[in-house]
Amino acid sequence: MTKAASALNPPPAALGRSPRVPETLDDLRAKIARIERKPRTFDAPADGDAPWRMGVAEMDCRLGPLGLAADGVHHYQAAPPEEGPPLTMSVASTQAFMLAVAAGRLAQFAPPVPPARGHAPEPDILWCVRASFAREFGRLSRAGLRAFGLDPDRVLIVEARRDDDVLWALEEALRSRAMRLVAGCISDVALTPARRLALACAEGATPLLMMTDPRASPVAAAATRWRISPLPSAPHPLCADMPGAPRFSVRLERCRAAPLAAADQSPVALEWCHDTFSFRMAHEFSDRTFAPDPAPGRRSEPPGRVIAWPSAA
Amino acid sequence: MSSHGHRPHEARIRAPFALAHGTARGVIITAVNASARKAGIQPGQSVADARAVCPVLRTVPAELDRDAAALAELAVWFARYGPQRGTDGDEGLWVNVTGVGHLFSGEQDLMADAIARLQRAGFGARAAIADTPGAAHALARYATNPDRPTALAAPCETVGALAPLPIEALRLEADCVLLLKRLGLHRIGQLLALPRAALARRFRDAPRGSAKARKSARDDLARAVVWRLDQALGHVREPKAPIVPPPRFIARQTFTEPLISSDGIMQASAALAGDLCSALSEASDGAFGLRLSLFRADGTTAHVEIGASRPTADPEHMVGLLREPLEAVDAGLGIDLMTLDALRTAPMIAGQCALSAGDGGPAGDATARLVDRLSNRLGAEAVARFDARNTHLPERAEGHRPAVTAAKPAGAQSQSPQALLDVPLPDQALRPAFLLPAPEPITVIAELPEGPPARFQWRRLSCRIHRAIGPERITPEWWRALEAYRDSEAARAAEEADADTASAGKDPGGAAETEPVCATTGLPGRVVTKSAVPRVRDYYVLEADHGGRYWAFRDGLYQREAEDGAPQWYMQGVFG
Numbered sequence: 001m002t003k004a005a006s007a008l009n010p011p012p013a014a015l016g017r018s019p020r021v022p023e024t025l026d027d028l029r030a031k032i033a034r035i036e037r038k039p040r041t042f043d044a045p046a047d048g049d050a051p052w053r054m055g056v057a058e059m060d061c062r063l064g065p066l067g068l069a070a071d072g073v074h075h076y077q078a079a080p081p082e083e084g085p086p087l088t089m090s091v092a093s094t095q096a097f098m099l100a101v102a103a104g105r106l107a108q109f110a111p112p113v114p115p116a117r118g119h120a121p122e123p124d125i126l127w128c129v130r131a132s133f134a135r136e137f138g139r140l141s142r143a144g145l146r147a148f149g150l151d152p153d154r155v156l157i158v159e160a161r162r163d164d165d166v167l168w169a170l171e172e173a174l175r176s177r178a179m180r181l182v183a184g185c186i187s188d189v190a191l192t193p194a195r196r197l198a199l200a201c202a203e204g205a206t207p208l209l210m211m212t213d214p215r216a217s218p219v220a221a222a223a224t225r226w227r228i229s230p231l232p233s234a235p236h237p238l239c240a241d242m243p244g245a246p247r248f249s250v251r252l253e254r255c256r257a258a259p260l261a262a263a264d265q266s267p268v269a270l271e272w273c274h275d276t277f278s279f280r281m282a283h284e285f286s287d288r289t290f291a292p293d294p295a296p297g298r299r300s301e302p303p304g305r306v307i308a309w310p311s312a313a
Numbered sequence: 314m315s316s317h318g319h320r321p322h323e324a325r326i327r328a329p330f331a332l333a334h335g336t337a338r339g340v341i342i343t344a345v346n347a348s349a350r351k352a353g354i355q356p357g358q359s360v361a362d363a364r365a366v367c368p369v370l371r372t373v374p375a376e377l378d379r380d381a382a383a384l385a386e387l388a389v390w391f392a393r394y395g396p397q398r399g400t401d402g403d404e405g406l407w408v409n410v411t412g413v414g415h416l417f418s419g420e421q422d423l424m425a426d427a428i429a430r431l432q433r434a435g436f437g438a439r440a441a442i443a444d445t446p447g448a449a450h451a452l453a454r455y456a457t458n459p460d461r462p463t464a465l466a467a468p469c470e471t472v473g474a475l476a477p478l479p480i481e482a483l484r485l486e487a488d489c490v491l492l493l494k495r496l497g498l499h500r501i502g503q504l505l506a507l508p509r510a511a512l513a514r515r516f517r518d519a520p521r522g523s524a525k526a527r528k529s530a531r532d533d534l535a536r537a538v539v540w541r542l543d544q545a546l547g548h549v550r551e552p553k554a555p556i557v558p559p560p561r562f563i564a565r566q567t568f569t570e571p572l573i574s575s576d577g578i579m580q581a582s583a584a585l586a587g588d589l590c591s592a593l594s595e596a597s598d599g600a601f602g603l604r605l606s607l608f609r610a611d612g613t614t615a616h617v618e619i620g621a622s623r624p625t626a627d628p629e630h631m632v633g634l635l636r637e638p639l640e641a642v643d644a645g646l647g648i649d650l651m652t653l654d655a656l657r658t659a660p661m662i663a664g665q666c667a668l669s670a671g672d673g674g675p676a677g678d679a680t681a682r683l684v685d686r687l688s689n690r691l692g693a694e695a696v697a698r699f700d701a702r703n704t705h706l707p708e709r710a711e712g713h714r715p716a717v718t719a720a721k722p723a724g725a726q727s728q729s730p731q732a733l734l735d736v737p738l739p740d741q742a743l744r745p746a747f748l749l750p751a752p753e754p755i756t757v758i759a760e761l762p763e764g765p766p767a768r769f770q771w772r773r774l775s776c777r778i779h780r781a782i783g784p785e786r787i788t789p790e791w792w793r794a795l796e797a798y799r800d801s802e803a804a805r806a807a808e809e810a811d812a813d814t815a816s817a818g819k820d821p822g823g824a825a826e827t828e829p830v831c832a833t834t835g836l837p838g839r840v841v842t843k844s845a846v847p848r849v850r851d852y853y854v855l856e857a858d859h860g861g862r863y864w865a866f867r868d869g870l871y872q873r874e875a876e877d878g879a880p881q882w883y884m885q886g887v888f889g
Contacts (some may be wrong), residue, residue, distance in 0.1 A: 089861030095888015138747030142699040149759035152699040230860035243780040243856040
């Protein structure tokens with residue numbers, strides 16, 4: 001029974017050794033969860049129905065079988081400046097991480113149909129900040145978006161004057177169902193607006209990525225909460241003087257869907273690959289030689305199955 | 314009826330005044346006021362000639378297209394005298410008033426009414442009514458004067474009314490009029506007295522030139538004279554194309570009991586939107602500019618204007634856009650009349666509806682609605698799309714354009730011939746995700762003459778660099794360098810001129826102060842030098858020891874320090 005339980009809900013350490021996420025059982029669970037949350041009559045699975053994952057096993061096993069909630073609030077916070085890099089940098093890093101996550105979400109949809117000649121493409125992402133925030137921390141750049149595999153013509157930028165306007169715009173965008181993803185930066189979110197945003201996410205079946213100030217209180221209704229800061233990169237593979245792929249120190253502080261799996265609060269070092277537009281483990285961590293396995297026979301078995309074997313005695 | 318008008322402001326200026334228009338023959342006067350006319354100035358004269366006659370003449374450039382637009386607007390207003398109306402030349406209007414006179418207790422009173430109304434609006438006008446458009450045209454211009462501004466030819470008395478008028482009244486070409494006068498024909502009556510065959514014969518020896526050309530020109534002249542005469546007398550038909558004013562979509566509702574509650578106003582505007590939209594969809598039109606006017610019981614009016622990014626004929630959407638601004642409207646003593654006016658309309662292109670009401674992915678319509686709602690509350694500038702600019706300087710290449718005006722897509726530029734210059738960035742080019750609004754000066758410790766900084770200080774925080782990529786050289790836009798060179802030359806010339814005039818007794822210290830912003834590069838911190846041309850920039854991606862990545866550049870080269878001034882470092886953006 002203990003064995004069965006550990007196989008169904010394996011501790012992250014066990015998965016660290018075999019970085020393959022169990023599929024069959026998780027997919028079934030995801031399906032059941034979807035059926036329970038929003039009953040569908042006969043629709044074929046649409047775009048973007050697959051669980052939204054980070055693409056890195058270490059991160060995905062903390063997120064639980066459902067992955068990131070496609071209709072929830074994901075709360076990002078930069079690391080406070082006393083923990084290392086200056087605020088400007090950790091805020092930029094957090095925003096970049098949000099862009100990368102957004103790119104991962106958009107990649108789940110079929111590539112957009114190119115618009116007819118003379119028509120602008122329809123935007124998929126709404127990026128909403130306070131105007132003063134954009135002035136201080138920099139404006140989203142058209143050329144820079146390409147490094148995340150995002151099409152600048154599909155981004156709608158909203159610069160509101162006040163935090164209240166940002167909240168309103170985020171909620172409108174979520175409820176309109178016009179966007180595939182909504183992202184916003186705001187100084188702080190009180191309890192009621194946070195709840196409203198979460199409801200709007202569920203109603204519009206649209207995810208919201210939200211960044212608040214490093215010291216703001218946690219957003220109550222968030223599906224996940226993250227703490228991001230930049231990490232020094234490894235040397236470039238071709239030239240040791242040049243920085244390699246950008247790295248993030250990512251800490252999943254909370255995950256409502258898998259509270260136990262996310263209990264491991266240690267930060268994970270992720271690298272963003274500008275060529276494949278995907279995350280990977282920073283290789284100092286992923287290329288570690290494994291400790292000698294105490295039970296060599298177990299590693300070959302795929303997880304997610306209940307296997308009985310005779311006791312060691 | 315035909316009427317003949319002057320500009321409104323002309324009557325108010327007492328001194329000699331004229332409007333002039335540049336043509337191939339020089340600057341020609343197009344209109345004059347009463348005192349200029351008294352001084353002997355005629356439209357068609359050149360300004361130089363007119364100034365010789367009247368040295369105090371004041372002239373203003375004529376805006377002929379705006380005049381024409383104003384005349385067309387006035388023609389629309391003339392619908393009160395008859396549905397068929399239009400403009401006549403560039404200074405007249407015509408209205409078909411057949412059977413209308415009795416509504417104004419007689420045709421004379423009709424004309425008096427029209428002239429009185431035009432005068433109240435600031436127009437000087439003369440009018441005439443006759444059986445044919447040609448006769449009315451002639452009478453309005455040649456049988457009236459400012460003291461007696463109307464002329465009426467009784468039915469079937471056109472011949473008698475036209476006979477004393479000069480032949481200019483026949484709408485003939487100037488050379489034709491000249492020729493007729495040379496032949497001794499000054500009045501229409503004289504022309505009428507001639508037999509038609511004799512009239513044509515009169516032109517036999519008229520114009521010079523080859524025999525064939527002479528004959529054809531002669532025939533044309535004869536034909537024109539006879540034709541115009543027949544038109545004026547009604548022997549040939551003269552079809553006139555009446556103007557068709559653009560359809561106006563407006564819904565209005567009056568209330569016996571003034572509305573005070575905001576719920577009532579919302580409901581009434583929903584009803585108005587429904588009416589307007591049914592009218593719009595009948596015409597297959599959609600509105601993208603709307604004005605809701607609320608007339609309060611105390612006589613004041615409140616207006617709410619909203620815009621949409623694409624034409625809409627959906628009442629729900631209109632009400633959604635109106636809701637926010639309506640909340641700010643003060644109903645005062647109550648509202649007894651509301652109108653909803655479609656200010657700008659465009660034909661609607663029928664779109665494909667979704668088959669099921671379920672989630673079919675982001676729909677274009679939903680996006681347009683979202684953009685409208687956001688733009689109407691936050692302001693059109695606050696909701697933007699990226700706009701590609703045709704330059705490679707990072708801060709200029711990035712631009713936003715309001716999403717409401719998204720009719721012009723970003724891709725449209727790539728079809729313009731200019732976009733052939735729009736070379737895409739090389740794949741290796743690294744660009745930060747976030748650009749500062751303007752490059753900020755930083756202090757650095759860097760290798761000379763070139764190399765990435767080892768340390769820098771930005772926003773009072775010092776950073777140690779442990780890895781860097783670069784340089785990526787971005788040269789200034791050569792065409793701007795040329796402009797800047799011209800500007801600096803002009804500025805220097807102006808300065809020298811200033812120095813010459815100021816040398817009399819001005820404090821020289823004041824002139825030496827210059828704004829410490831480079832006028833050509835827009836970068837702060839550098840005093841404008843004599844050769845203030847944009848400088849070469851070397852961009853570096855700098856990774857600090859904490860892992861943050863910056864995008865900084867050196868403006869200028871150490872090798873050219875003597876010519877261009879000391880290089881200066883700037884922070885332009887941050888990577889994630």
